Structures are given as C-alpha cells and as structure tokens.
Amino acid sequence: ISSNEAAQSITSSLELSIQTRIFKIIVIGDSNVGKTCLTFRFTGGSFPDKTEATIGVDFREKAVEIEGETIKVQVWDTAGQERFRKSMVEHYYRNVHAVVFVYDVTKMASFRNLQTWIEECNGHRVSASVPRVLVGNKCDLVDQIQVGTRAKPFADSHNMLLFETSAKDPRESQNVDSIFMSLACRLKAQKSLLYRDVEREDGRVRLTQETETKSNCPC
Numbered sequence: 001i002s003s004n005e006a007a008q009s010i011t012s013s014l015e016l017s018i019q020t021r022i023f024k025i026i027v028i029g030d031s032n033v034g035k036t037c038l039t040f041r042f043t044g045g046s047f048p049d050k051t052e053a054t055i056g057v058d059f060r061e062k063a064v065e066i067e068g069e070t071i072k073v074q075v076w077d078t079a080g081q082e083r084f085r086k087s088m089v090e091h092y093y094r095n096v097h098a099v100v101f102v103y104d105v106t107k108m109a110s111f112r113n114l115q116t117w118i119e120e121c122n123g124h125r126v127s128a129s130v131p132r133v134l135v136g137n138k139c140d141l142v143d144q145i146q147v148g149t150r151a152k153p154f155a156d157s158h159n160m161l162l163f164e165t166s167a168k169d170p171r172e173s174q175n176v177d178s179i180f181m182s183l184a185c186r187l188k189a190q191k192s193l194l195y196r197d198v199e200r201e202d203g204r205v206r207l208t209q210e211t212e213t214k215s216n217c218p219c
C-alpha cells in the first residue's frame with residue numbers, strides 16, 4: 001500500500017480510538033454497603049454468590065451504546081475499608097468523570113458517613129462539574145430499613161440524584177443499570193469537555209468540535 005494509504009489508515013484508526021470514549025466512574029462508600037455487588041450487577045448482569053472485601057480497587061468495564069455512540073463505562077469499585085484503600089485514594093479521584101456514593105438502607109451509620117466520603121471527594125479537587133449520584137442499596141431487606149425519607153433531602157441538598165435499589169433483587173436490575181446509564185448520558189452531553197481532555201493528552205491530536213444539534217438523550 002502507498003504511504004498515503006498507510007497514513008490514511010493510521011488516521012482512521014486513531015480517530016476510532018478517540019471516538020471510543022472511556023468514562024471513569026468511581027463507586028465510593030462504607031465497607032459492606034454493596035459497592036462490589038452493584039458494579040457486578042451492572043457489568044456482569046448478576047448478583048455475585050459471594051464477595052470479599054475489596055482490596056485497593058477492582059476495575060470492571062462495560063461497553064454501552066448511547067445514540068449510536070459506543071462508550072466504555074469503566075467502573076472503579078473501590079475499597080470501603082481504610083486499610084485497603086489508603087494507598088489508592090489519589091488514583092481513585094484522578095481524572096474521574098463521575099462519582100457514585102453508596103450507603104446501605106439498613107445501616108444508619110453508612111448513611112451518616114456519607115458526609116465524610118463527600119468531604120474526601122471534595123478534598124481531592126474533584127470539580128463541581130463532575131456529576132455525583134447517591135445510591136441507597138439493599139432495599140430488598142424491607143423489614144430492616146433504617147434510612148427512610150431523610151435520604152431524599154440529603155441528596156437534594158448535595159445536588160445529587162437519589163437511587164434506592166437492590167443489587168440482589170433481580171427485579172431491580174434495570175434500576176441498577178440506570179444509575180450508570182444516566183451518568184453515561186450526562187457525560188456524553190459534555191462532549192466538548194471530554195474531547196478537550198483528549199487534546200491535552202496528545203498535542204498532535206486535533207479534533208474538530210462537532211456542533212451537533214441538541215440530541216434527545218434517552219435517559
């Protein structure tokens with residue numbers, strides 16, 4: 001093939017790799033609230049039989065399609081236990097695109113501790129434009145619920161959407177998906193912002209910013 005053709009093929013593969021955007025979403029909250037189960041439900045489609053406390057971080061990825069664009073949602077399932085997370089905290093927050101805070105609806109302490117998790121997040125210079133959502137997990141344990149109506153005003157006051165759900169109950173799986181899909185939709189809408197990030201990482205890459213007509217996000 002001619003050098004021109006070679007150059008063209010390099011250009012198109014470069015464009016492809018840029019166009020497959022990766023959204024980094026971190027999942028934060030006390031140990032045992034179900035962060036691993038929620039991320040597994042979204043990326044693997046089922047509830048794990050058995051989990052162990054996460055050490056450091058587990059990455060799980062899922063490719064999703066939004067309005068014809070394939071996006072890789074990279075979920076960082078973080079450790080809730082201090083001793084398993086302390087060396088990793090800087091990595092969690094670096095270049096994060098969205099944050100999911102999780103508490104256990106049957107455990108008041110996990111709800112109260114949200115304040116500390118939010119402060120940790122703010123302390124790592126996570127910009128206000130990074131979307132954050134709140135998830136109350138284990139709603140299947142209906143007779144053990146401790147955190148009830150107070151979750152909504154808390155979420156509102158922090159400008160977060162609230163999802164009350166269960167990683168365990170298969171009837172809730174769509175609701176679990178919608179946590180991550182709603183974030184992916186919001187991030188997709190911040191297109192220019194993410195393309196600028198790509199440009200910064202590699203000075204040679206120049207992307208013309210699409211002036212798309214305002215799209216109808218399905219979420």
Ligand SMILES: Nc1nc2c(ncn2[C@@H]2O[C@H](COP(=O)(O)OP(=O)(O)OP(=O)(O)O)[C@@H](O)[C@H]2O)c(=O)[nH]1
Pocket residue numbers: 029030031032033034035036037038051052053054055078079080081137138139140141165166167168169
């Ligand atoms: N009933 C019920 N149990 C759940 C649910 N989600 C998680 N669990 C259970 O809660 C326990 C902890 O779940 P994990 O997902 O490992 O918790 P984690 O937040 O990842 O904990 P760390 O990794 O230590 O931070 C496990 O025994 C799960 O089976 C749920 O929706 N309902």
Ligand SMILES: [Mg+2]
Pocket residue numbers: 035036037052053054077078079080
């Ligand atoms: Mg875990």
